[in-house]
Amino acid sequence: MKLHTLLQAIPFIQIPPENPEIQSIVNDHRQVLPGSLFICIKGYVFDGHTVAKDAARNGATAILSERELDLDVPVILVKDTKHAMAILADAFYGHPTQKLHLIGITGTNGKTTTSHLIEKIFSDHNQSTGLIGTIHMKIGNREIETKNTTPDSLVLQSVFNDMTNENIDTAIMEVSSHALVQGRVNGCDYDIAVFTNLSQDHLDYHHTMEEYAQAKSLLFSKLGNSYIENKPKFAVLNADDMASNQMMTVTSAHIITYGIEQQADFTASNIVLKSGGTSFTLHSPEGKREITLKLMGKFNIYNALAAIASAYVSNIPLHSIIRSLESAAGVDGRFEPVMGGQDFPVIVDYAHTPDSLENVLKTIGQFAKKRIFAVVGCGGDRDPSKRPLMAAIACKYATDPIFTADNPRSEDPLAILEDMEKGALGMNYQIVPDRTEAIKKAVGSAKSGDVVLIAGKGHETYQIIGDKVFDFDDRLVALEAIKER
Ligand SMILES: CC(=O)N[C@H]1[C@@H](OP(=O)(O)OP(=O)(O)OC[C@H]2O[C@@H](n3ccc(=O)[nH]c3=O)[C@H](O)[C@@H]2O)O[C@H](CO)[C@@H](O)[C@@H]1O[C@H](C)C(=O)N[C@@H](C)C(=O)N[C@H](CCC(=O)O)C(=O)O
Numbered sequence: 190m191k192l193h194t195l196l197q198a199i200p201f202i203q204i205p206p207e208n209p210e211i212q213s214i215v216n217d218h219r220q221v222l223p224g225s226l227f228i229c230i231k232g233y234v235f236d237g238h239t240v241a242k243d244a245a246r247n248g249a250t251a252i253l254s255e256r257e258l259d260l261d262v263p264v265i266l267v268k269d270t271k272h273a274m275a276i277l278a279d280a281f282y283g284h285p286t287q288k289l290h291l292i293g294i295t296g297t298n299g300k301t302t303t304s305h306l307i308e309k310i311f312s313d314h315n316q317s318t319g320l321i322g323t324i325h326m327k328i329g330n331r332e333i334e335t336k337n338t339t340p341d342s343l344v345l346q347s348v349f350n351d352m353t354n355e356n357i358d359t360a361i362m363e364v365s366s367h368a369l370v371q372g373r374v375n376g377c378d379y380d381i382a383v384f385t386n387l388s389q390d391h392l393d394y395h396h397t398m399e400e401y402a403q404a405k406s407l408l409f410s411k412l413g414n415s416y417i418e419n420k421p422k423f424a425v426l427n428a429d430d431m432a433s434n435q436m437m438t439v440t441s442a443h444i445i446t447y448g449i450e451q452q453a454d455f456t457a458s459n460i461v462l463k464s465g466g467t468s469f470t471l472h473s474p475e476g477k478r479e480i481t482l483k484l485m486g487k488f489n490i491y492n493a494l495a496a497i498a499s500a501y502v503s504n505i506p507l508h509s510i511i512r513s514l515e516s517a518a519g520v521d522g523r524f525e526p527v528m529g530g531q532d533f534p535v536i537v538d539y540a541h542t543p544d545s546l547e548n549v550l551k552t553i554g555q556f557a558k559k560r561i562f563a564v565v566g567c568g569g570d571r572d573p574s575k576r577p578l579m580a581a582i583a584c585k586y587a588t589d590p591i592f593t594a595d596n597p598r599s600e601d602p603l604a605i606l607e608d609m610e611k612g613a614l615g616m617n618y619q620i621v622p623d624r625t626e627a628i629k630k631a632v633g634s635a636k637s638g639d640v641v642l643i644a645g646k647g648h649e650t651y652q653i654i655g656d657k658v659f660d661f662d663d664r665l666v667a668l669e670a671i672k673e674r
């Protein structure tokens with residue numbers, strides 16, 4: 190594509206006289222090839238403007254920058270390169286999301302679970318699906334590794350382009366608050382935006398809950414206008430979460446609600462939580478239906494309702510939605526049982542926020558007959574204010590909380606544990622800094638009637654200590670611990 194054609198995507202941009210062919214767009218100077226447009230990003234750890242010269246030397250034919258640069262190739266100035274990059278990526282790949290039925294899911298907890306449920310419903314209904322989220326990206330059955338829950342716009346638009354080339358009908362993606370603020374999803378044409386819930390997380394990044402809610406609401410303000418565009422747009426909102434009001438006020442899409450406590454378009458009653466799953470009566474615009482899920486916990490009913498509403502407004506028949514949900518086995522690392530022949534449940538769960546930890550422990554409390562061992566840690570370089578809250582919750586709901594390391598990253602693991610302890614003053618807990626030892630302690634002490642929860646890392650197969658990434662899988666460590674009993 191010619192540079193001038195590409196730049197038309199950004200109104201009022203200063204167009205240089207040169208008009209080279211743009212073969213690729215890159216934001217890492219090490220990936221520049223002859224014919225690349227290099228975008229300088231001033232990031233959180235590195236400033237891409239400092240390597241613009243190297244990019245030009247490596248063959249970049251144009252540079253997008255936030256400041257004047259003295260180079261022999263055309264330099265195009267914009268106020269925010271990260272946001273501009275998303276618009277250019279969308280244009281470069283020919284606006285792929287306009288050709289997809291695109292569902293975006295945001296909220297503090299439940300995004301991965303809800304997106305996997307929606308994907309299952311659509312693919313069981315013979316639609317070809319794409320998925321983008323925390324665990325991986327998927328085009329049909331092909332899995333692609335990912336670093337972020339919501340990848341940067343260059344990766345994102347290129348994956349959408351691959352999806353359209355591979356005849357994908359529907360793409361379902363998690364949209365993180367970081368991605369919304371950083372403009373990673375600018376240019377995405379969503380058909381449905383789903384809100385799960387809002388509770389404390391990421392205050393290191395967003396500073397206040399108001400700012401965090403504002404970030405989430407960007408998905409809904411970006412949703413197109415149902416009354417102008419020819420395809421209706423839907424905002425699927427959790428009626429039981431106050432923050433939905435904010436999403437409602439910023440969107441011009443049709444509002445569809447779900448919930449358990451408040452009136453909504455899709456609600457659940459007669460909820461029965463069992464050790465092997467959950468059953469409830471669904472109230473929908475088509476009347477009542479009885480549903481039995483293999484998923485555990487009331488929180489998963491919210492995820493199921495969000496998935497039902499999203500599929501329903503996408504014209505999938507209710508009976509097909511229900512059949513698909515009832516056979517859903519659960520998501521990798523979310524309330525995942527570890528079975529090594531022991532006579533008590535060992536559960537690995539990705540709860541790494543106060544709200545999710547409370548939900549999971551409350552659910553366990555409904556079937557544990559005796560003690561509850563909870564192995565809990567908090568990630569380094571992440572919201573420190575959630576640490577004492579998570580520790581307090583572990584002590585409130587578990588008889589035997591064991592505080593340990595999660596991913597310490599650049600922080601001192603013992604300092605993270607000290608932050609946790611501030612929330613557990615006067616309460617009963619043990620500290621076992623080494624995660625393997627902590628898991629062995631819990632599994633080694635449990636007896637029939639007890640339950641062991643290993644929280645925080647779910648599907649992760651690594652542990653980040655300093656800048657090193659070690660192999661670590663809670664499920665494998667738990668199996669080993671079971672064997673050693
Ligand atoms: C704090 C944060 O959000 N950082 C994200 C951000 O990185 P950044 O822009 O600061 O990148 P940087 O490393 O400073 O580099 C700046 C630029 O210099 C370039 N560069 C760099 C080095 C070099 O030698 N040459 C070069 O050209 C880089 O390619 C980049 O363009 O943009 C990158 C691309 O999108 C992300 O991968 C990166 O996520 C990091 C890994 C991260 O940990 N992010 C977390 C906080 C996050 O985003 N999490 C959410 C999920 C949260 C949830 O669901 O709970 C997510 O969506 O993943």
Ligand SMILES: Nc1ncnc2c1ncn2[C@@H]1O[C@H](COP(=O)(O)OP(=O)(O)OP(=O)(O)O)[C@@H](O)[C@H]1O
Nearest residue numbers: 297298299300301302323488523538539540545549
């Ligand atoms: N609807 C929900 N409400 C509250 N907690 C939930 C809900 N769904 C799942 N959880 C809990 O949160 C954990 C993470 O769930 P999930 O991975 O689906 O969320 P997520 O929003 O994708 O998280 P992340 O932001 O880290 O990607 C689960 O392991 C479970 O403990």
Ligand SMILES: N[C@H](CCC[C@H](N)C(=O)O)C(=O)O
Nearest residue numbers: 541567568571595596645646
């Ligand atoms: N998406 C979340 C994942 C946290 C997982 C937990 N194991 C940790 O490392 O804190 C984050 O980046 O905050």
Ligand SMILES: [Mg+2]
Nearest residue numbers: 300301323363
């Ligand atoms: Mg997720």
